[in-house]
Amino acid sequence: xxxxxxxxxxxxxxxxxxxxxxxxxxxxxxxxxxYLSRKVESSGLDVLLSGPGxxxxxxxxxxxxxxxxxxTGEKLSADASYSQRVLLYHIVSGKMTSQxxxxxxxxxTLLGQSLAIDSRGGVRVDGSTIVVKDIQASNGIIHVIDSxxxxxxxxxxxxxxxxxxxxxxAVSAFEETAVVDALQGEGPITxxxxxxxxxxxxxxxxxxxLMSDPEWLSEVLLYHISKGLFTTGDxxxxxxxxxxxxxxxxxxxxxxxxGIQDTLIIVGDIEARNGIIHIIDHVMxxxxxxxTLPSIKEALExxxxxxxxxxLENLDLDDQSNEEHRITVFAVPNEALINLKEDLKLGSxxxxxxxxxxxxxIIPNEYLHSELRIAQTIFAANGKPLNIRISDQSTVxxxxxxxxxxxxxxxxIHVIESPLIIEH
Numbered sequence: 001x002x003x004x005x006x007x008x009x010x011x012x013x014x015x016x017x018x019x020x021x022x023x024x025x026x027x028x029x030x031x032x033x034x035y036l037s038r039k040v041e042s043s044g045l046d047v048l049l050s051g052p053g054x055x056x057x058x059x060x061x062x063x064x065x066x067x068x069x070x071x072t073g074e075k076l077s078a079d080a081s082y083s084q085r086v087l088l089y090h091i092v093s094g095k096m097t098s099q100x101x102x103x104x105x106x107x108x109t110l111l112g113q114s115l116a117i118d119s120r121g122g123v124r125v126d127g128s129t130i131v132v133k134d135i136q137a138s139n140g141i142i143h144v145i146d147s148x149x150x151x152x153x154x155x156x157x158x159x160x161x162x163x164x165x166x167x168x169x170a171v172s173a174f175e176e177t178a179v180v181d182a183l184q185g186e187g188p189i190t191x192x193x194x195x196x197x198x199x200x201x202x203x204x205x206x207x208x209x210l211m212s213d214p215e216w217l218s219e220v221l222l223y224h225i226s227k228g229l230f231t232t233g234d235x236x237x238x239x240x241x242x243x244x245x246x247x248x249x250x251x252x253x254x255x256x257x258x259g260i261q262d263t264l265i266i267v268g269d270i271e272a273r274n275g276i277i278h279i280i281d282h283v284m285x286x287x288x289x290x291x292t293l294p295s296i297k298e299a300l301e302x303x304x305x306x307x308x309x310x311x312l313e314n315l316d317l318d319d320q321s322n323e324e325h326r327i328t329v330f331a332v333p334n335e336a337l338i339n340l341k342e343d344l345k346l347g348s349x350x351x352x353x354x355x356x357x358x359x360x361x362i363i364p365n366e367y368l369h370s371e372l373r374i375a376q377t378i379f380a381a382n383g384k385p386l387n388i389r390i391s392d393q394s395t396v397x398x399x400x401x402x403x404x405x406x407x408x409x410x411x412x413i414h415v416i417e418s419p420l421i422i423e424h
Contacts, residue, residue: 021138173199198281223243327410329363
């Protein structure tokens with residue numbers, strides 16, 4: 001007990017001596033928090049705790065880590081992802097003094113789970129006692145605790161699927177292939193899982209052929225998974241999402257409900273640790289071709305975007321896009337380009353000006369609207385960043401996207417209201 005009190009005094013004197021440094025600096029300069037400091041850096045949270053905040057950190061002393069079971073300590077050292085989850089469970093957004101904490105039965109952590117607060121005979125956080133409280137930092141506040149606290153281990157997608165009782169065939173299919181690793185990884189992913197009834201709808205000969213061909217089975221299963229988190233609410237706002245198999249899954253609202261390709265979501269928004277599950281009523285099979293779709297130039301002509309097509313023809317778009325390497329074009333309507341076209345002709349080099357214009361409107365990779373949501377920043381053909389904002393009115397560099405996800409065999413078109421910034 002005396003030793004613990006001495007350690008507390010050392011912590012207090014050390015932290016006070018360094019005054020209003022940021023949280024990370026105070027951890028680095030305090031011997032009794034050196035183990036925590038190293039874990040913060042190795043798990044990639046050093047940028048967070050040296051940033052503007054404010055944050056509240058519940059900081060375990062070195063002795064708290066020393067008394068962990070050997071297997072737990074080894075996992076914290078060997079698994080950076082697990083270590084990050086544990087540390088995020090010790091961090092709260094905002095500056096919360098002990099007086100504020102004791103007024104709350106629980107507080108939310110950056111991990112998304114809540115800490116239980118018990119203020120009887122001291123202040124305990126998830127059973128760990130605060131031994132030094134209210135240490136002020138420039139970007140928040142530190143409370144030193146006497147033990148490491150651990151988040152609840154939520155089940156991954158594979159486990160949640162097992163628990164439903166109506167996805168047994170899908171679970172067996174995934175376990176026959178390496179695709180099951182995606183269901184157990186960090187994610188986040190969105191999975192459209194056929195129910196047992198959906199698999200029963202497949203003709204017996206087709207089902208037997210599918211289960212006996214691991215390569216085909218893997219391709220079909222990957223077609224049911226998309227990178228990122230898409231709730232049913234998110235999906236309603238999208239036209240397509242890309243599957244891990246590489247092909248595009250069409251999303252549409254029908255009279256019967258939310259449609260995914262030619263199937264329906266019958267149970268949506270089942271949450272797991274690493275993503276979201278939507279149960280569908282048919283198995284989906286990839287089409288493996290977009291060759292029947294028009295090219296980007298053909299689609300622009302069909303939509304009456306004659307000027308935009310002319311600009312692309314002058315820059316030999318065919319050399320930049322094909323079915324193996326698809327691109328994204330932010331297309332501008334004729335009326336928005338007319339005056340701009342005249343301005344470009346006044347310049348010393350019309351072709352050079354065209355090149356600078358189009359360099360902002362072509363992205364050398366294909367991005368669906370759902371992928372723009374995830375990327376937030378993408379880079380145009382000239383290497384310049386384009387900032388994406390997704391909301392009721394999505395924008396690129398502040399210019400509204402007025403039509404999106406026009407699929408072509410060599411890429412995708414998003415129509416924007418006016419030209420993007422031009423480099424003069």
